[in-house]
Amino acid sequence: MEQKRKATLTLDNGGQPLEFPIMSGSMGPDVVDIRTLHAKSGVFTYDPGFLSTASSSSKITFIDGDKGILLYRGYPIEQLAKRCDFMEVCYLLMNGELPTRSEKASFDKTIKEHTMVHEQLARFYTGFRRDAHPMAVMVGVVGALSAFYHDAMDISDASHRELSAFRLVAKLPTITAMTYKYNIGQPFIYPRNNLTYAENFMHMMFATPAEEYKPNPVLARALDRILILHADHEQNASTSTVRLAGSSGANPFACISAGIACLWGPAHGGANEACLNMLEEIGDDSRIGEYIDRAKDKNDPFRLVGFGHRVYKNFDPRAKLMRETCHEVLSELGLHDDRLFKLALKLEKIALEDEYFISRKLYPNVDFYSGIVQRALGIPVSMFTAIFTMARTVGWIAQWSEMISDPDYKIGRPRQLYTGAVTRDVVPIALRK
Numbered sequence: 001m002e003q004k005r006k007a008t009l010t011l012d013n014g015g016q017p018l019e020f021p022i023m024s025g026s027m028g029p030d031v032v033d034i035r036t037l038h039a040k041s042g043v044f045t046y047d048p049g050f051l052s053t054a055s056s057s058s059k060i061t062f063i064d065g066d067k068g069i070l071l072y073r074g075y076p077i078e079q080l081a082k083r084c085d086f087m088e089v090c091y092l093l094m095n096g097e098l099p100t101r102s103e104k105a106s107f108d109k110t111i112k113e114h115t116m117v118h119e120q121l122a123r124f125y126t127g128f129r130r131d132a133h134p135m136a137v138m139v140g141v142v143g144a145l146s147a148f149y150h151d152a153m154d155i156s157d158a159s160h161r162e163l164s165a166f167r168l169v170a171k172l173p174t175i176t177a178m179t180y181k182y183n184i185g186q187p188f189i190y191p192r193n194n195l196t197y198a199e200n201f202m203h204m205m206f207a208t209p210a211e212e213y214k215p216n217p218v219l220a221r222a223l224d225r226i227l228i229l230h231a232d233h234e235q236n237a238s239t240s241t242v243r244l245a246g247s248s249g250a251n252p253f254a255c256i257s258a259g260i261a262c263l264w265g266p267a268h269g270g271a272n273e274a275c276l277n278m279l280e281e282i283g284d285d286s287r288i289g290e291y292i293d294r295a296k297d298k299n300d301p302f303r304l305v306g307f308g309h310r311v312y313k314n315f316d317p318r319a320k321l322m323r324e325t326c327h328e329v330l331s332e333l334g335l336h337d338d339r340l341f342k343l344a345l346k347l348e349k350i351a352l353e354d355e356y357f358i359s360r361k362l363y364p365n366v367d368f369y370s371g372i373v374q375r376a377l378g379i380p381v382s383m384f385t386a387i388f389t390m391a392r393t394v395g396w397i398a399q400w401s402e403m404i405s406d407p408d409y410k411i412g413r414p415r416q417l418y419t420g421a422v423t424r425d426v427v428p429i430a431l432r433k
Contacts, residue, residue: 044415068314086227093398114170115191118148135264143257164252177204198224218332229318232395238262244412269385275306276371306368318366
């Protein structure tokens, strides 16, 4: 029998050394189980941003940032993006295995049966200003789903959780497209069950009642790949938000709405928008040197967006795939000389040859290209994070469902290092100076 390994902690207070079990996953670093730390010692750990803390165990996504590895349920993201469509990846994330042909057909059919939204929900949009940010609308509309689909709200019931998952995955493209249509003052376009997931979204985004719209298969495939690459990314800020909200027993629609709110942050889901804005600011390749120098200057607030990643200390495995997709889309549309893409390629080349970026492992990440691809697809910058939301919803719902099913599941309650005033008495207002 394998002997259980332990970690020993000695506190500088004269007490006995404390032992904690070391746990090993199937891949990745071992973890020290400190759940009994406070009970044994009366102290907590201090870890802002949870950079060294595993908040949960999960079988869904694995990342090795040093080696540039991203796996969904054990499958490399490169293989999934090239050999599967988004519906297969959704099935995989939700169920643990890739579907057979019959399972895929059944899953596709189920999702298509849930793509429409309640007609009264459509009228809900009129409560927003037309110029509201799409993410503000998404937070409100997705949160409001619980007011329309409350027939499956028992989160302890696996069939209820599954039905909610189907509804969320199916309705997010409809809600996202409706958000765009409302913003530009065009009528909503209903979903069509004869189209694929990506084609249907493009149809709802770009079709009008005035003429027939035929989705371009190359562009639809590019969108499908964007969805695959963003479907899940382990315990990031928005996923952790969904899990934390869900730990209280909140309904899945509220939890996903919380995730959307977190994703809205420019340090998270808004990075591709920031990258495109940066390229626009640089404007011309003659100014690249100037901006490279600014990026190196610690006293200059300018940052070279799209290079480096908090997780990946090597190439972001999604970036290469997005780069290929970028070429495919621009070639299909005859945009080989697209100004921003040419600028991006030159910026990438210079940065990859510069010792400053090489030594710091600041390689291009997925956001560096995804904004250019979405722009070429006709998606406005304001909708970039909404597209990210549509992709990430399946990851959020898979993570939420896994947490609810975990026997170790508890309501989230982080501790703190209190640095405020010590106990003091209230002085009556008449006596205060």
